[in-house]
Amino acid sequence: MSQCKQIEELIIKRSIASLTDKDEEMIENHLLSCAACTAFASKIENITVCENDMVVSPQRNIKRRLMKKMHKRVKQQKTSIVNRIVDIFTFQPAIYKVAAAAILLFLLVLSIPQLDQPQNISNSEYRTAMVDTVSLNVINLNQIIQIVDSQKVGVNLSEDTVLTKILYTL
């Protein structure tokens, strides 16, 4: 292979990836004395440096349309959170169902409005109401009611532990 052919190949390779120092030096030395290879190197540089090639700009209405779609998808995603909760009960293993049920029950107990005024209602009324609704152990329910009524949830560790145990057994 003539030296010019070899240099031409190296010039092309150089435009794709970096060469070794030895090859770089070889090219530079050759270019000093070879006009044809210098022209070739210049041509390769112009082929690979396409400066004027970004000729098209994206239309503005495309972005507007896409952003609308994106907002719509996000909305749908938010509504599907409810579906996900339903999925937990439908598709997940039993342990998740039990945990989710316990959390929901805990929230339910906390949100019963009567619990705000315990002095007006007797324990037996609570008992009947709760047993009718969820058929739970009466003693445990009374314990929950007492703890929640005394507003000591999160204050007394031992009582919180009792509450956790009760919820766990549920």
Next chain:
Amino acid sequence: MNIFRQTYKTKTDEELMRAIQSGETRAFDVLYDRYSRRLVNYFFQRLGQDQDLAQDMLQNLFLKIIEKPHLFNAEKKFSSWIYAVASNMCKNEYRRRDIRKIVQPLSDSGAEDVIKKVDKPDDHFDNKEFTTAVYDKLNQLDEAKQNTFLLRFQQHLSIKEISEALDCSEGTVKSRLFYTIRALAEALPEFNPNMR
């Protein structure tokens, strides 16, 4: 609003994509601005310089990102993934419209990559004409070489990114680029704008 946008601007493509997956619209805004111009020009060159088609393809590509963001594999580089999708869209479009008949590329083998030489005399080539001639000649090459050349020199992807996008080895990418550049160099006249 701008402060939020600024925060997203510093995120990587992959982080933005994860944010899009969890429904953050601003992340999409930033990612679109980052890639839309490059991609529309990529489609423009790949699809016979049809501007309307390029715009449609750009819209369809980003629609895919909106509707099926979970298709992005977080282990892969986003740039490789998006160009892989774009490249496949072009292939489907070729099939659909039989665009190959219009551009009439030559055969796949390197030996047959002899492009018809440009008729214009050397002296009358300016910079813009030269670039146009490069793309005209490029369109006569087979699709794989065209694609590899555009991804490297128009879209400025690394060899590794191209190999991931086109699902081939880095050696194949380098070899395609070598034969493409050589074929273009042989077909184009001597040109040195610095000497004019």
